[in-house]
Amino acid sequence: MDNSLHYIELSKNPIRFDSVNQLTNVFFDDSNKQIFAVRSGGATGVVVKGPTEDAVISFCMTDRGTIRFIKFSPDNEVLAVQRLENAVEFICFQAGQPMLQEVIVHQTKSIIFGFVWVHNRDIVIISNGGIEIFNIVVEKRQMRSVKALSMSIKWFAWCSEANIALICSAENNTLMPVLLKKKTITKLPKLDLGNVNREVEVSQVTLAQVYGMLAVLILNASSTSMMEVEVYLLNGPGLAPRKCHILRLGCIGCFAINTVDNLIVVHHQASATSLLFDIALSGNVINEITYHTPITPARSIHPFGLKLPSLSLEGKILQCELYSINWVLFQPNIVIDAELGCMWFLNLCLDPLCILITDRIRLTEFLLQRSNGKQILLKVIKELVDEEYSGTLLPVLETIFNKINKVYAQWVHLELQSQTAQPSNIKAIPKPPAPPKVLIEQIDMYTNVFQPIAERPQTETILMIYLQSLIAHNIAAQEDISKMIIMELIRKQDFDTLRRLVSYSLLQESKEIGCFLLSHSNVDNAIFQVALDMLSKIKATEIIIEVLLGEGKVLDALRIAKQANPGTTISARKYLEAAQKTKQPTVFYSIFQYFQKRNTQVRGSPDFLPTEQCSEFVQYYNEQFVSETAENRNT
Numbered sequence: 001m002d003n004s005l006h007y008i009e010l011s012k013n014p015i016r017f018d019s020v021n022q023l024t025n026v027f028f029d030d031s032n033k034q035i036f037a038v039r040s041g042g043a044t045g046v047v048v049k050g051p052t053e054d055a056v057i058s059f060c061m062t063d064r065g066t067i068r069f070i071k072f073s074p075d076n077e078v079l080a081v082q083r084l085e086n087a088v089e090f091i092c093f094q095a096g097q098p099m100l101q102e103v104i105v106h107q108t109k110s111i112i113f114g115f116v117w118v119h120n121r122d123i124v125i126i127s128n129g130g131i132e133i134f135n136i137v138v139e140k141r142q143m144r145s146v147k148a149l150s151m152s153i154k155w156f157a158w159c160s161e162a163n164i165a166l167i168c169s170a171e172n173n174t175l176m177p178v179l180l181k182k183k184t185i186t187k188l189p190k191l192d193l194g195n196v197n198r199e200v201e202v203s204q205v206t207l208a209q210v211y212g213m214l215a216v217l218i219l220n221a222s223s224t225s226m227m228e229v230e231v232y233l234l235n236g237p238g239l240a241p242r243k244c245h246i247l248r249l250g251c252i253g254c255f256a257i258n259t260v261d262n263l264i265v266v267h268h269q270a271s272a273t274s275l276l277f278d279i280a281l282s283g284n285v286i287n288e289i290t291y292h293t294p295i296t297p298a299r300s301i302h303p304f305g306l307k308l309p310s311l312s313l314e315g316k317i318l319q320c321e322l323y324s325i326n327w328v329l330f331q332p333n334i335v336i337d338a339e340l341g342c343m344w345f346l347n348l349c350l351d352p353l354c355i356l357i358t359d360r361i362r363l364t365e366f367l368l369q370r371s372n373g374k375q376i377l378l379k380v381i382k383e384l385v386d387e388e389y390s391g392t393l394l395p396v397l398e399t400i401f402n403k404i405n406k407v408y409a410q411w412v413h414l415e416l417q418s419q420t421a422q423p424s425n426i427k428a429i430p431k432p433p434a435p436p437k438v439l440i441e442q443i444d445m446y447t448n449v450f451q452p453i454a455e456r457p458q459t460e461t462i463l464m465i466y467l468q469s470l471i472a473h474n475i476a477a478q479e480d481i482s483k484m485i486i487m488e489l490i491r492k493q494d495f496d497t498l499r500r501l502v503s504y505s506l507l508q509e510s511k512e513i514g515c516f517l518l519s520h521s522n523v524d525n526a527i528f529q530v531a532l533d534m535l536s537k538i539k540a541t542e543i544i545i546e547v548l549l550g551e552g553k554v555l556d557a558l559r560i561a562k563q564a565n566p567g568t569t570i571s572a573r574k575y576l577e578a579a580q581k582t583k584q585p586t587v588f589y590s591i592f593q594y595f596q597k598r599n600t601q602v603r604g605s606p607d608f609l610p611t612e613q614c615s616e617f618v619q620y621y622n623e624q625f626v627s628e629t630a631e632n633r634n635t
Contacts, residue, residue, distance in 0.1 A: 005352035006302035008265060008274050010320075010335065010344040014306070015049050019341035026338040029071040030330045031117060031160040035343050036070050048072065050343065059098050061091065075120045078136055085111050088125060092138050102141050106134065116158055116165070119182040122146070126156050126165065131178065131185055149178075149185045159207035159331065162214045164188070164234075166207055173199045177214065177234060177241065189240035191216060191232055208259040208331050211280060211369075216241055217257055217264065227252055229266060231279060245290045247277045259332040260348050261371050272323040273298035280369050281362065295366065296356040302349070306342065350376045360384060364400045368407060373438045377404070378448040385453050385462055397462065401469035404440045409473035411439055442470075446480040460488040464497075471506060482507040483516055495526040502534050511540050518547055541565075549578040554587055558594065570598075572608060576617040585624060592621050 018024050018037040027036040033051035038044060040063055048057040057076060065083040072079055079091040079098065090104040110127035117123050121136045130150040134143045154170040165178045175193070179186040193200075206217040214234035222228045231245035249255065253270040264277040275294040283290040305317040326339040333346040350367070354376060357363040363380060367373035381400060384393055414433040445466065453459050463485050470477055477485070485507065489498045501507050517531035528551075535544045541564040548557035554575055561570050572595040579591040595614075596606035608614040 005355060006299055007276060007349050007352045009302035009347050009349055010304045011347060013053060014342040014344045015053050017049050017341050018047065020338040027070050028330060028336060032072055032074065034072060038067055057096060061098050061100055069114055071117060073117050073120050080115055080123060082112060088112065088115060090136055104141055104143055106143055113156055118163060118180050122182045124180045126153065128153050133183060133185065146183050147185050155202040157202055157205050157207050159214060161209045164214055166205065166216060175200060192240045192242050206257040210259060211262050219255055226250055227255060243289055245279045245292060247292050249275060256329045258329055258346050260346050262369060267323060269323050271298065273300050278366060281365055354380060360396055361399050364403050368403065368438045371437055374440065377438060378444060382449050385449060394465065398465050401466050405469045405473045405475060407436050407439065408441060409475055411436055412475060442478045442481050450484055455491060460492055463488055467506065477508050479508050479512060482513055486517065490520055490523055495524060499530055502530050509534055509538050511543060514540055514543060552582045554579045554582060554591055558591065573613050576614060580620065589625060
C-alpha cells in the first residue's frame with residue numbers, strides 16, 4: 001500500500017504568532033479560538049490572533065505578575081486575567097484598547113481552577129469550592145453573583161461547543177456534566193462508569209461533540225495493557241452518559257485526541273501516526289458496547305513545509321516536525337506549536353481514504369457522514385458502474401443504492417412534513433429541516449452516474465436496480481430517470497417490462513413522459529399503447545384525442561371526447577377535418593351524421609352555425625353522399 005497517502009493534513013496557512021521564549025508566554029482560549037502572545041517587561045505587550053489570520057488585537061497592560069489564564073469575552077470588550085490562584089481581574093476595553101485605570105478584581109478564599117465566558121458579560125468561575133456565574137456590570141465597574149453551586153471539585157474539563165463542563169468531584173471521584181449558560185447552572189446525570197471504582201485524571205479526558213452529541217473520551221489501558229478510548233455519549237436530558245463505544249488503539253504510549261468532521265482522530269506520538277475512528281460505522285458489539293478498530297491502518301499527518309521570511313525570491317522552507325513534543329492539541333481540530341509560533345487546523349483528506357478503504361459499501365457508509373463527501377461518493381459509484389461486470393458488483397451496487405436512498409427518503413419525508421405543517425401563528429412557522437451531510441438525489445445520479453453509461457450492455461440492469469431501490473423507499477421516480485429507463489427498455493425491446501412499469505405506476509406519470517413515449521411509438525405498436533395507458537391514467541384526454549386524430553383513429557377520438565366533455569363543446573370542424581384526411585368515406589359519413597344529430601338535438605336543426613366554419617365539409621358531404629344517393633334513386 002502506498003505510504004505516501006495521508007488522510008489528515010494541517011491547514012495550508014497557519015496562524016503565526018510570537019513563539020515562546022524567556023520573555024514571551026503563549027495562551028490559548030478554546031472558546032473564542034484566540035491565541036495570546038504575552039510579552040513581559042516594563043509593560044506587558046499582548047498580541048491576540050484568531051480564529052483567522054487577519055483577526056488581530058494588540059495592546060499593552062501593566063505587568064503585575066505572571067499570568068496563568070487570559071481570555072476575552074465573546075465580543076472582545078472585557079478581558080479576564082488570572083495571575084493569582086484565588087483572584088481574577090477584569091479589564092474593560094474601549095475602541096480596542098484597555099481602560100487600565102478601572103480594573104475590576106474578584107478575589108475568593110477558594111483555589112480557582114479556571115473560568116469560561118458564557119455570554120458577553122457573563123463569566124463562570126470554577127474553583128475547588130464550586131461553580132459561580134458572575135455578571136460584569138461595565139458601566140458601574142462591578143460584578144454581581146447571579147448563580148452558584150457549592151461542591152467540592154478536584155478538576156474540570158470544558159467543551160465550548162456544547163457549553164458543558166465535566167466536573168470531577170473531590171469527594172468520590174464521580175464525573176458529572178454541568179450545562180453552563182447565562183444565569184443558569186444545570187447539573188446533568190453523572191457518568192455511568194460501571195461497577196469499577198477508579199480515579200480518572202483530567203489528562204485522560206477529552207470533551208468533544210460527535211454527531212451532535214457530547215462525547216466524553218477517556219483514555220484508558222485495557223485488560224491486555226493496550227490503550228483504548230472509552231466513549232461516553234450524552235444521549236439526552238435525564239439520561240446518564242453511558243459508555244457506548246470503545247476505540248481499540250492497539251498500541252501503548254502517549255496519545256492526544258482531535259475531532260474532525262465527526263471523526264475521532266487519535267494521535268500516537270511514538271509512531272508519529274494518527275488513527276481514525278468513526279463511531280457511526282458498525283463494529284463488534286459486546287454487552288451493548290461497540291468496539292471499533294481504526295478505519296484504516298495508522299498514517300502520518302501530511303508533511304508540512306513552513307515558509308520562512310527571506311530576502312531571496314524563492315524563500316526558505318522549513319520542514320516542520322510532526323507530532324512534536326511542543327505540540328498542544330485543542331478541540332475540535334486545533335494544533336499549536338508554541339516553540340514554532342504556529343496554530344493549525346486539522347483537515348480531512350477524503351481522496352486517499354477512497355483508496356485506503358477498499359470495502360466500497362463501508363466506504364459509502366463513511367462518505368455519507370462527511371461534510372464534503374457528496375462528490376467523492378458520486379465518483380466512487382461512477383467508478384463501480386464503469387468497471388467491467390462479472391455480475392459480482394451488482395449486489396454491491398444494490399446495497400449502495402439502498403444506503404443513499406435511505407438518506408434521500410428520510411430527507412423527502414422531513415421536507416414533506418415541514419411543508420404540510422399548519423402553524424397556529426406566523427411565529428410558529430417551522431424551520432425547514434437541515435439537509436443531511438450528504439444528500440444524493442435522482443438528478444445527481446442521472447447526471448454523474450447514469451448518463452455517462454447510456455446504451456451500455458449493463459445499463460438497463462443498473463437502472464432497474466436503482467428503480468427498485470427507489471420503490472423500496474417509497475420514492476417516486478423523476479422525469480430524467482424515467483426517460484432513461486424507457487430509452488434503455490426500448491433499446492433492448494423489452495416492451496413487457498415497460499408495460500408492467502407503467503401499469504404499476506413505477507415510472508413518473510406525466511404528460512411529458514406520455515408524450516415522450518408517443519415520440520418513440522414508431523419503434524413498436526406496443527409503445528403507442530403503453531403511452532395511451534399512461535395518459536389515460538393521468539386523464540390527459542386532450543393529448544389522447546390529438547394523438548388518435550393524428551393516427552387517423554377519428555371514431556376512437558370522438559368516443560373519448562364524448563366521455564370527457566358535453567357534446568355541445570366538441571369542435572365539429574376538428575373531427576370533420578381529421579375524418580376527411582383519412583380518405584375513408586364511411587368514417588367521414590359517421591362523423592358528419594353524429595354532428596348533424598347533435599345540432600338537431602341542441603338547436604332543432606341539423607345545420608352548422610357559420611361560426612363553426614364547416615361549410616367546406618357540408619359541401620364535401622353533399623357531393624359525396626347526397627348526390628350519390630340521388631343518382632341511385634334515379635337509377
